[in-house]
Amino acid sequence: MSSEPTNRRIGLWMIGARGSIATCVAYGLSGLREGLLDPVGIATAQEPFRKLDFAPWESFVLGGHDVCRRTVSESAAELVRHGILTSDLVVAGSTEATAYEARIRPGLLDEPDVGFADLDPAAARNGAREARAQIEQITEDLRHFRTEHELDAVVVVNLASTEAHRADRPEWASLAEFEAALAEGRSQPASVLYAYAAIASGAAYVNFTPSRGASIPALRELAETRGLPHCGNDGKTGETLVKTALAPMFAARALRVLAWQGYNMLGNRDGEVLSEPAHRESKLRNKGEVVRSILGDPNVHTHVGIDYVPSLQDWKTAWDFVHFEGFLGARMSLQFTWVGSDSALAAPLVLDLARWAELALRRGESGAMTHTASYFKAPVGGGTHDFHAQFGKLLEYAAKPVRAARAGR
Amino acid sequence: MSSEPTNRRIGLWMIGARGSIATCVAYGLSGLREGLLDPVGIATAQEPFRKLDFAPWESFVLGGHDVCRRTVSESAAELVRHGILTSDLVVAGSTEATAYEARIRPGLLDEPDVGFADLDPAAARNGAREARAQIEQITEDLRHFRTEHELDAVVVVNLASTEAHRADRPEWASLAEFEAALAEGRSQPASVLYAYAAIASGAAYVNFTPSRGASIPALRELAETRGLPHCGNDGKTGETLVKTALAPMFAARALRVLAWQGYNMLGNRDGEVLSEPAHRESKLRNKGEVVRSILGDPNVHTHVGIDYVPSLQDWKTAWDFVHFEGFLGARMSLQFTWVGSDSALAAPLVLDLARWAELALRRGESGAMTHTASYFKAPVGGGTHDFHAQFGKLLEYAAKPVRAARAGR
């Protein structure tokens, strides 16, 4: 295993490999390698992080799982029509995209998603198998990826559509109980199975979705046991990012927030999935919590609405209204409208996180990567939701000497 | 001089004593003392600052200068009509307000303001005198205030309407040159004369306006020489506060801000004064600079417009539009509308700053109070405009042990 990042080969395995975000990662990576794109939106490419020895763009090999049939190039064509990718970039990246497409394997269809449109029958069949067999197959796919491409390290990133929410289960409380449940053949959410397989196969794991993934205690224990780093949940890309940048200002100024209402509209596949109440539940939990937590006031009136508006496509549009009281009882307001491409916002964070995860892997760090909290709506490992405080932790991590850590491997 | 804050008597002398902010300070202080108001908007009244030994509300005695004739109770009546003060609070505070009114002395009319409406003829006469005589009179007013009320300390806060902008002058470069200019009878901006007199009389000085005040090198030198603390300029109350809370988010996420346009409307006396181009110039310099500075990009397109819209009265309404580029060249936007009462936002900051200044005075600190940067649009002593970073400095200041500092006095 080479310790020089420039010579290393890093596998970036994306669950949801044909989705909008993964497609933007794939063509974006090509564009970065070819010098067609500036690394806008990629914090690891700018000071003060740039001086860390991150894996260069050349070192990444892409692969992934998906449950849908449409191809990466079909996704790319749609993103061109929606004004996210340019034709030039898609043309330039077509050869790499074809190679990437060839590395995508059928994933696991989560049980509540049976019957959704455009599904790969193989993924549906996978979804119907026993949990142990499912894990075995994902692990095998990852092992094959690693071997075939002579990879020094693999980072698995969950980019799949939000999974239906599940209540906490007793079997998730410890690794032993989870293994027992598997032995009994109890079915598990797909995101949990992927995460198990990722860690079991020696990969670092990043959960960019609100689904459970590796955040249940059983899998956190697994990661500690195997000495592997992981992070998540739920990428903080847009409206929630703004919320967590603004709410600390009200707290610092001792202004009393009376109500914080958020109304989100989106029209992509993610939006379509979220129009199902069970899936929306997962998402709203993370979005609603942050404001109350930062303000330290459990009574502030908050509501987060989310609607599927097909015509908006990938252009997530959100309106937030903050009603607050100042001195003398005066009632004031701040409202904002955010219009951003969800995929173009998420893709650079995925690249950042792949780099942070690979660095942690190389440094021999294990367990929750708490320094990456600023990237997530519900950081595994908890801590403040204040974006600036979270970002401060990332700066601290980047500033600390690494020799000791390296010795660990 | 008592060192127990609870027994001390603190003079809070407000320049612009009959303006909206000072009126809110006066009635707000009464309300706080009577328990009619919660200390909303007052950071020194909440954790973690509350544990510092700040002067209690009971210890403050108010006084001030003004150049207008309308009374404090006329200002209060207007603020009731505009929905900022409640009748109940005004009734409850009327006795204290009368006593405060009796302590207000005619101020210095700044030369370019000659001819404005509703002026106190005495202030106009003061404005026409020689600079030395003007300083002498202000100093005398402050000495009288201190003696008559047996004050342990005095804090002077400039809350006057924004002064016409003046270019830098050579005589402002050092105290010696400034004294020479005074000796030659060269006229000076009123804010500079007030600041000189405040420091010369042993008071701490806070400049809540964009006017020059104590920020010129000559007066900063004077404060150092006399061992007195001061801070300013230009209270960060509303739109700029939001800007400096949001801009760091774009920087941290490596998003490329293409344009940041701000459009401000206000209808109070401040707005009327700012409809004069020379006065507006002072204001816009501070508002425009912050974004470029935080983003570290001198080329970002910014514009700050400001219009006088009488019907809005004290309810400053601002719209900001941020155009930015993310990964893949995707163009996105964030826009916000801020509706806040300028006076109800400013008054608690004045109370906070009076407390910070009194604490610094008591601790024997001198020169620019750089820990108060989060309160200002153009902090004397410079430093970042990032609100969260500025606030971090205040937290640090509050957390550091004070024994050594106290020993200094």
Add this chain to the structure above:
Amino acid sequence: MSSEPTNRRIGLWMIGARGSIATCVAYGLSGLREGLLDPVGIATAQEPFRKLDFAPWESFVLGGHDVCRRTVSESAAELVRHGILTSDLVVAGSTEATAYEARIRPGLLDEPDVGFADLDPAAARNGAREARAQIEQITEDLRHFRTEHELDAVVVVNLASTEAHRADRPEWASLAEFEAALAEGRSQPASVLYAYAAIASGAAYVNFTPSRGASIPALRELAETRGLPHCGNDGKTGETLVKTALAPMFAARALRVLAWQGYNMLGNRDGEVLSEPAHRESKLRNKGEVVRSILGDPNVHTHVGIDYVPSLQDWKTAWDFVHFEGFLGARMSLQFTWVGSDSALAAPLVLDLARWAELALRRGESGAMTHTASYFKAPVGGGTHDFHAQFGKLLEYAAKPVRAARAGR
């Protein structure tokens, strides 16, 4: 019965007599009589309507029903705190308000509202009686009002909180079937009972709420039979007003509206009631329909959300987002935020409608007052929702000669 409007005495009977709107009507009417208020928001007080012989403010006598216990002066005090009424106006109108309070009788509690807070036990008892007895009592209250105050005419206006939605019933299809249902003791929504009693007692009837009121065929038949005018439903005060003024522009310009999303927040009693799904159902039906109807496109994606945000009190705040396509497939947007006091917007419309209804009564017109469609979200009698077209009908009505109509009586 006098035919000179200046000498006539007109009873204005408000159902929901202690609510915010009725309170604003009561104090507003006092203010208009005393010359303390300009008739802002009252179309009948401006050209070209002013020239019609409307009943002057002096001619109105107020009375009403309510199911709550709080008094009109308690409602007024709350409206002062919320910045809708001024103390001056409340003081000036206190004598008239007391007289009005004395004329308020216990109303009928609608069945699904049993258990709501602050109810008048008498209203709850009324609500539990047989439909025929309920009608009898309301009719008796109205007769008493008319006799005691020697009224020339009575206009009954429904201003009560939105009633729970009920599906259409076969017995509502004709007067005969409705009478049969009453005879069988079948219970009816309170709004229907009030409307029946109003018409049966010879009053004109205005339904300012989304509740059924007189809009069911049985009661429309009753009004025709008795030769009485009526109108409704659901006052068009704010967000829907703006929608119906803007949507015709898109239609006229052949722009293709892709989505029209509306998000409403309100914090008054109305908002509290609407936080109950059954009550919200009534409201949303009217709000959602208008856009599709004006655009003539049943497929445009629309959604109207409504949330109860207590801190907003009476200040209804709504955000609408219109996504549309122009030539060449270009996607564009218009968004607006409306901040208005629901009660201050509704009260002048109630005064307008009382005048239009009294005029129709005097002219001997019967049935749906289709010329008042511009005042309603769901006009009885149907027709376009285009505000400008609706207003055009009102102008036409005002312009047509009235001699023939008068002869009818």
Add this chain to the structure above:
Amino acid sequence: MSSEPTNRRIGLWMIGARGSIATCVAYGLSGLREGLLDPVGIATAQEPFRKLDFAPWESFVLGGHDVCRRTVSESAAELVRHGILTSDLVVAGSTEATAYEARIRPGLLDEPDVGFADLDPAAARNGAREARAQIEQITEDLRHFRTEHELDAVVVVNLASTEAHRADRPEWASLAEFEAALAEGRSQPASVLYAYAAIASGAAYVNFTPSRGASIPALRELAETRGLPHCGNDGKTGETLVKTALAPMFAARALRVLAWQGYNMLGNRDGEVLSEPAHRESKLRNKGEVVRSILGDPNVHTHVGIDYVPSLQDWKTAWDFVHFEGFLGARMSLQFTWVGSDSALAAPLVLDLARWAELALRRGESGAMTHTASYFKAPVGGGTHDFHAQFGKLLEYAAKPVRAARAGR
């Protein structure tokens, strides 16, 4: 001259032939002919206008003048990059675009524009010639266009960048005085010269810009004399359109508008030209007037700001804030943000106007086409600015029988 519209050949001559609007007209017309585009944004293509015998898309031949050197295909490439035109449409229209490019002749550079970037030297030379010679040349270009393409009719549309504002001149008061001024060699604004030449050559004339064009009395007289129709000024495409749709609502509801502030940002060539104060003056006059005129209140506080924000390109973004008073003195607000492609909004109006002008020409109508007022910010011939009332006039025009009119020719 054929009277069957389907067999007629209509010349559409665009001044500003290589600008964004003309480019959208050219490729849009191709797309309409090929069935690649729906006629979204084109009112004449929908009911009730569709039933009039408008010239079909096949009958139009394009030509024009320009003062810049960049080609139509360069403009198109920029519009593709900015997301207004699609590559598919540009590819499909390339042959027609080349033919159109070949028909573009050097225009007249307006005197105050000397020194602007990217100018065609021939246009600069033309601009320096005597007014009579300039008219002669334009007339000759138009005659050549008509003859070479065997056109039955020509419509000239001014789409050039806004011209520097000029004060009224005595010589513009009548045709005789204007001819005398020409005889004396007095120089004239380019827009006036083009309009003169258009009418003199027998064309219908449409002024889509705020420049003077045919709106001066002298040229209106010329059009009457020659029996030719014309219309203008200043296409009502975006923010002003919304204003004139909304303002009538406030008037109808007797709401008192206190302030209407508009803030416009644009980044295209038009925006760049408007960043010059003399050019902006022309624009702002038309935008500011409409609100006061509709509200019938000369005292309402209005302001229209306009800033050049290059990153916005063709995506005009405008924020309007309406502060108004309702009943009881309650202060409320409506704010809206408009985001639209200026060119994609203007192009279909140009096609509409070309059709209306050709129809008027065919019907033998002369003078100001007052029925087209809804298309303009400052309609020649005056009348209300209320969009709905203006549109009502267009509906009336479309509904009236045409036999008599035709007989006139």
